[in-house]
Amino acid sequence: MTSHNPFSLKGRTVFVTGASSGIGKSIAIECSKMGANMIVSGRNRKRLAETYDHLDGAGHRQIIADMTNKDDIDNITNPLPRLDGVVLCAGIVKTLPVKHIKDDAIEEVFQTNITSSIQIIKRLLKAKKINKGASVIFISSIAATHPKPGNALYSATKGAVNAFGKVLALELAPLKIRVNMIQPGFIKTNLLSSGIISEEQIDEHYKRYPLGPGKPEDVSHACVYLLSDAAEWITGSIFTIDGGITLK
Numbered sequence: 001m002t003s004h005n006p007f008s009l010k011g012r013t014v015f016v017t018g019a020s021s022g023i024g025k026s027i028a029i030e031c032s033k034m035g036a037n038m039i040v041s042g043r044n045r046k047r048l049a050e051t052y053d054h055l056d057g058a059g060h061r062q063i064i065a066d067m068t069n070k071d072d073i074d075n076i077t078n079p080l081p082r083l084d085g086v087v088l089c090a091g092i093v094k095t096l097p098v099k100h101i102k103d104d105a106i107e108e109v110f111q112t113n114i115t116s117s118i119q120i121i122k123r124l125l126k127a128k129k130i131n132k133g134a135s136v137i138f139i140s141s142i143a144a145t146h147p148k149p150g151n152a153l154y155s156a157t158k159g160a161v162n163a164f165g166k167v168l169a170l171e172l173a174p175l176k177i178r179v180n181m182i183q184p185g186f187i188k189t190n191l192l193s194s195g196i197i198s199e200e201q202i203d204e205h206y207k208r209y210p211l212g213p214g215k216p217e218d219v220s221h222a223c224v225y226l227l228s229d230a231a232e233w234i235t236g237s238i239f240t241i242d243g244g245i246t247l248k
């Protein structure tokens with residue numbers, strides 16, 4: 001048995017937004033199990049503390065921040081140390097036919113799903129807080145490329161995430177900083193149980209998935225890979241993790 005492990009995150013410092021719930025929570029926990037020092041961020045204090053309590057090892061940090069609050073964006077980035085990994089996972093969904101979309105919903109969904117991520121990355125780059133060899137991951141969605149009525153706002157933000165990430169990948173390649181996107185299919189989290197779709201509809205939807213239902217770990221394990229040295233030649237890629245649904 002050798003100690004060789006190209007997927008190890010030992011000694012890496014990784015920052016995750018949206019870590020108080022669902023996919024982001026799983027990313028934080030799995031990365032900590034692989035040896036990373038985690039800095040987890042979320043809006044809900046109690047839920048974020050739950051994630052924090054589940055992290056493996058010691059020395060992790062938590063930062064409460066609301067992505068719709070411009071001051072909070074500074075409050076997140078200012079105290080951050082130099083980072084080896086950034087996972088931008090915070091997100092919300094609002095399903096409405098286009099003619100019923102309110103202006104404040106446009107602002108909220110874009111600010112949470114894409115604008116805040118741009119603001120965070122920009123600040124981290126300016127402050128030189130992203131190390132050479134680091135990995136940045138945006139959590140996108142198959143909604144970026146697979147339209148569903150009522151999902152225009154959400155899809156638009158995820159399309160923007162993919163496009164932004166590809167340009168960023170090119171800009172940061174000379175610094176050996178990699179940027180990739182993961183676009184998951186349906187995963188049961190608070191995002192889906194927030195009333196946009198009923199439990200029965202989710203189960204019905206899952207019947208169409210070739211590999212059946214997905215779980216947060218299906219995404220977080222891919223994050224571990226992309227954050228690790230095993231993925232050192234991968235940048236600008238969009239990873240679809242969806243149990244095969246978009247093959248149909």
Ligand SMILES: NC(=O)c1ccc[n+]([C@@H]2O[C@H](COP(=O)([O-])OP(=O)(O)OC[C@H]3O[C@@H](n4cnc5c(N)ncnc54)[C@H](OP(=O)(O)O)[C@@H]3O)[C@@H](O)[C@H]2O)c1
Pocket residue numbers: 017018019020021022023024042043044045047048065066067068089090091092112139140141142183184185186187188189190191192
């Ligand atoms: N679940 C799916 O089927 C699915 C599919 C494709 C893509 N995704 C993407 O995966 C990501 C995570 O979603 P999830 O399914 O894990 O949903 P979730 O369980 O609802 O988690 C969403 C996370 O985003 C955070 N968040 C939302 N609004 C915020 C704000 N204004 N400020 C700070 N944090 C905020 C939440 O923080 P609090 O809990 O503290 O409020 C929470 O940590 C999202 O980007 C989503 O678009 C999910």
